[in-house]
Amino acid sequence: MTIVEKGDTVKVRFSSRTSEGIPFESPEEGETETVTIGEGKINPEFEDALTGMSPGEKKTVELPCEKAYGKCRKTLVLRLKRKKLDLAEEPEPGKYLKISLDGKQAGFVKVLKVAGSYIVVDANHPMAGEDMVYELEIVDIISKGDSD
Numbered sequence: 001m002t003i004v005e006k007g008d009t010v011k012v013r014f015s016s017r018t019s020e021g022i023p024f025e026s027p028e029e030g031e032t033e034t035v036t037i038g039e040g041k042i043n044p045e046f047e048d049a050l051t052g053m054s055p056g057e058k059k060t061v062e063l064p065c066e067k068a069y070g071k072c073r074k075t076l077v078l079r080l081k082r083k084k085l086d087l088a089e090e091p092e093p094g095k096y097l098k099i100s101l102d103g104k105q106a107g108f109v110k111v112l113k114v115a116g117s118y119i120v121v122d123a124n125h126p127m128a129g130e131d132m133v134y135e136l137e138i139v140d141i142i143s144k145g146d147s148d
Helices: 044-050
Strands: 009-018 023-025 033-036 058-063 077-081 096-101 104-115 118-122 132-143
Touching: 009 044, 044 058, 044 132
Parallel strands: none
Antiparallel strands: 009 023, 009 033, 009 132, 058 132, 077 118, 096 104, 104 118
């Protein structure tokens, strides 16, 4: 039986949920991701879990927040002047916005508060601070790499 080794390119199906069971990501029917083990483009914990698996095999990986999306950092809760933002839409608490700051792309943030000329946003990943559970499945080994 062929097993996944470092350097192999594989098709993987995965889903994720919080440790409380709240779904975060789940593939559409038949949807897969193609990854090369050892490239560093996916979480190293996933690479370790996928190594040694065979096509058709499934595995559950539980990650504490530090190894998933990180801890929620207070330094990423920001009070910003509205006039310095290139807002495409009116901010509303609880909504996510794509913002630019002084013409530079800043990314997606969650609006916490709108107060006159300021808004308070949270730039943490939506799952920051959450312990996560991932279901991984090797669908196929597309190509074998050089296993030194």
